[in-house]
Amino acid sequence: FSVGANLGILFMYAVEQEWDEVDMMVRQFQNTMMRVRYSSVPVVVAPHAMTLGGGCEMTMHSDIAQAAAETYIGLVEVGVGLIPAGGGTKEMTLRVSEAFESGDPELNALQNALMTIATAKVATSAHEAINLGLLRKTDRISINAERQVADAKEAVLELANAGYTKPTPRTNIKVQGRTGLGSFYAGIHGMRMGNYISDHDLKIAKKIAYVMCGGDLSAPAEVSEQYLLDLEREAFVSLTGEKKTLERIQSVINGGKAVRN
Numbered sequence: 617f618s619v620g621a622n623l624g625i626l627f628m629y630a631v632e633q634e635w636d637e638v639d640m641m642v643r644q645f646q647n648t649m650m651r652v653r654y655s656s657v658p659v660v661v662a663p664h665a666m667t668l669g670g671g672c673e674m675t676m677h678s679d680i681a682q683a684a685a686e687t688y689i690g691l692v693e694v695g696v697g698l699i700p701a702g703g704g705t706k707e708m709t710l711r712v713s714e715a716f717e718s719g720d721p722e723l724n725a726l727q728n729a730l731m732t733i734a735t736a737k738v739a740t741s742a743h744e745a746i747n748l749g750l751l752r753k754t755d756r757i758s759i760n761a762e763r764q765v766a767d768a769k770e771a772v773l774e775l776a777n778a779g780y781t782k783p784t785p786r787t788n789i790k791v792q793g794r795t796g797l798g799s800f801y802a803g804i805h806g807m808r809m810g811n812y813i814s815d816h817d818l819k820i821a822k823k824i825a826y827v828m829c830g831g832d833l834s835a836p837a838e839v840s841e842q843y844l845l846d847l848e849r850e851a852f853v854s855l856t857g858e859k860k861t862l863e864r865i866q867s868v869i870n871g872g873k874a875v876r877n
Contacts, residue, residue, distance in 0.1 A: 617662075617663045617664050617665055617666060617667040617671050617675075617687075618666070618667060618668070618669075618670060618671025618674065619666050619668045619669065619671060620668050620669025620670040620671055620672075620692070620693075621645070621669060621670050621702075623696065623865050623868060623869055624869055625641070626638065626641065626856065626865065627862065627865045627866065627869060629641065629856075630856040630857065630861075630862055630865075631862065633857070635853055635856075635857070638852075638853050638856050639849060639853050642701050642702070642848075642849045642852050642853065643849060645670065645701075645702045646701070646702055646703055646845050646848070646849065648702075649673055649674065649677045649702050649703040650677070650703070650785070650841070650845075652674065652677045652678060653677040653678075653703075653783070654782050654783060654784075654785060655782060656782050657776070657780065658679045658680075658772050658775035658776055658780045659677075659678045659679050659772075660678060660679060660680045660681070660682055660768045660769075660771045660772040660775070661674060661675045661678035661680075661681050661682070661768075662681075662682045662683070662684070662758075662764050662765060662767075662768040663675045663681060663683050663684065663687050663689060664683070664684035664686070664687055664761065664764060665684070665686065665687065665688060666688050667687055667688065667689040667690075668688075668689070668690055668691075668692045668738070669691065669692055669693055669700070669702075669704075670702050671689075672689050672690060672691050672692075672700075672704060672750060673691070673700060673702040673703050673704040673707070674702075675689065675750075675751070676703070676704065676707045676750065677703055677707065679772075679775060679780075680754065680755055680756060680771050680772075680775070681751055681752075681755040681756070682755075682756050682757075682758060682764060682767050682768035682771050683742040683745070683751060683755060683756070683757050683758070684742065684757075684758055684761050684764050685741060685742050685743070685757055685758065685759050685761070686741065686742075686761070687739070687741065687742045687745060688738055688739065688740060689738065689739050689742075689745045689750050689751070690732075690736060690737055690738030690739060690748075690750065691704045691705075691708075691732070691733050691736070691737075691750070692736040692738060693733075693736070694733065694734055694735070694736045694817070694820050694821075694824075695736045695864065695868075695874045696861070696864045696865045696868055696874050697816060697820060697855055697858060697860055697861025697862075697863075697864040697865065697874075698820070698852055698855050698856070698861060699733070699820060699823055699824050699827065699848065699851050699852055699855065700733060700848070701848040701849055701851070701852035703841075703845060703848070704733070704848075705733060705824060705827045705828060705844070705848050706789075706827075706841055706844035706845055706848055708729045708732070708733060708749060708828070709726070709729070709789060709791065709827070709828045709844060710786060710789050710841065710844075711729070711749050711752070712725045712726050712729045712749070712828075713788075713789045713790040713791075722790070722792070723792065723796055723799055726792065726796060726828060726829075727799075727800065727803070728749075729749055729828065730800065730821075730824055730825055730828055732748050732749065732750070733824050734804075734817075734820070734821040734824055739751075742755075742757045743757065756771060785840065785841050785842070786840065786841050787838070787839075787840040787841075788838045789830075789838060789839050789840070789841065789844065790836065790837075790838055791828070791829055791830025791831075791833065791836065791837060791838070791839050791844075792829045792830070792836050793829055793830055793831070793832070793833030793834060793835055793836055793837060794829075794832060794833065794834060794835075795829075795835065795836055796825070796828075796829040796836075797825060797826065797829045797832070800822075800825040800829065801822060801825065804818060804821045804822055804825065805818070807821075814876065814877060816858070816860040816861070816877055819855075819858070820855065823851040823854070823855065824851075826847065826851065827844060827847040827848050827851055830843070830844070830847070831847055860877045863875055863877055864877065
């Protein structure tokens with residue numbers, strides 16, 4: 617389906633320290649994802665096989681994902697030293713916020729979402745993707761791959777014929793601020809002390825936590841999608857300036873697996 621962004625162009629901009637170009641590249645993709653989410657017509661995406669990085673983010677911003685049963689979907693940007701910045705981190709935060717109910721352990725739910733991103737977890741099926749929060753319970757699964765496109769067409773016509781009205785951008789996403797950051801930073805440093813992650817993984821995980829907690833807010837608050845997108849983009853651009861991120865990107869461009877550094 618899609619394995620994400622063009623790392624070659626990103627690497628070129630980063631090596632030349634064209635930070636404004638990197639920022640614009642990410643901003644344009646974020647804007648595209650928001651146009652998908654808030655389109656005046658319904659959008660149904662039909663992911664199948666490898667659906668990684670930007671492909672996963674495209675899926676997450678649709679009205680309905682009509683996924684093939686064999687869909688390998690995940691936000692894998694950490695593998696190349698980055699964070700999901702096409703709305704992926706924002707969307708995972710939003711989904712956890714929506715799932716909060718009175719008495720639910722909010723930090724536990726947020727920690728699970730953070731770990732899905734920080735470990736570049738890839739679901740091995742559409743059903744597992746629902747459990748990870750990469751697909752919603754309202755998304756649909758085509759068991760018969762040959763029926764997937766027809767199923768997707770049926771889904772989009774169903775939305776259109778029901779009198780589709782586009783959603784409005786969210787301004788009430790619950791974030792934890794410093795309350796969550798303190799807890800997450802302690803857990804992340806514990807993983808480093810146990811040699812489960814590298815120093816660079818530590819830096820990336822802290823960036824993810826910072827975005828998902830809404831930054832350095834003094835108390836839990838409600839924020840907008842754009843607020844989280846801005847935090848995503850800032851974190852992404854800062855990581856493209858890291859030597860170890862460039863080493864990871866270069867190893868993938870050269871045809872191998874991302875180097876572990």
